[in-house]
Amino acid sequence: MQEQTQIFGIRAILEAINAGETIDKVFLQKGLKGDLFSELEFALRQHSINSSYVPVEKLNRLTRGNHQGAVAQISPIAFYDLEDLVSQVMESGKTPLFLLLDQLSDVRNFGAIIRTAECTGVDGIIIQKKGGAPVNGDTIKTSAGAVFKIPICKVDHIKDAVFYMQASGVKVVAATEKTDDTLYDIDFTEPCAIIMGSEDRGINPSTLKVVDAKAKLPLLGEIGSLNVSVACGAFLYEAVRQRLK
Structure with missing residues (x-):
């Protein structure tokens, strides 16, 4: 590649x-x-x-x-079709874990998230066709080549992917501070998809209205938010922790 x-x-x-x-x-x-x-x-x-x-x-x-x-x-990669990927993963017999990125714009954050997703066994990453970070040289470098090892899909709107996941029996969990529940309150042992929002705006409000669950990271310091790639890593490794039990 x-x-x-x-x-x-x-x-x-x-x-x-x-x-x-x-x-x-x-x-x-x-x-x-x-x-x-x-x-x-x-x-x-x-x-x-x-x-x-x-x-x-x-x-x-x-x-x-x-x-x-x-x-x-x-693009240096070919993108997967969402319906084909979901069907393939569901038929494989494993418990699906998908990652949806709602217009994440920084290529280094994107690359870091791809790397973590590959390390945590994510079955596929879904991004929006417009408004998000491209898959370019910086993405490849930051992902340590993981971009070639994990399926990535492009959809017209993230909300379309949410509806398709739900229709396929996959629970959709939004990572957002707009909730009282933490990620430790969520059951990640069932088929699920985690949505991470953009660096500046978070998850689109219209998308937040249709998800199955919302969860936040407990922040004990004075700074009100984490870098999105760090937050994503925390969510994915909580899913791994629960599934390894």
Whole structure:
């Protein structure tokens, strides 16, 4: 597996999309017009590919080539289909443990979480197509290569994954301070999925409304929160502790 590579130029990116390449994100030049550019915008929407509009200076920093107003990042991994992964894990006979990341934005936190998830036997990580950290070179490095050893799925909305987990008999537990229950009050020995929120906003309020349980970490100091990768490690190892009993 290679680290994330870039392709640039509108036609080249369109060809990559049509060829089924796993494109992580596309940067588009603000204010650019034209039929070919509009065709690219349509293709990105049609395939639900994450994109953002940036000044031309940003594109110039990303590549020295003739980018024509568009630069794409190709993911170094292929993403799994959520339904296939859940079915596969449920049929394996083991007690499933999934991890849902609600728009986590820092690649180093993402990589650290992937590493911990692999070490704790997580069956799959589910992320949202838009708004989250990409799988790039920094992610690979911080994960110590674990990104290649654990299935990762992309969904349109985390809430969709929550509903699918629940319909499949998997309890969904949100890691949030907006509860009186601690993680030690939760039964992690049954099939479950843990949701971790973004560094600045936490879990989306609409998602919190539909989870099966909420749990927090007891904080005994003066600082009101932990780094999300540290908090995630605490939750996953509590699940491991209960399951090893």
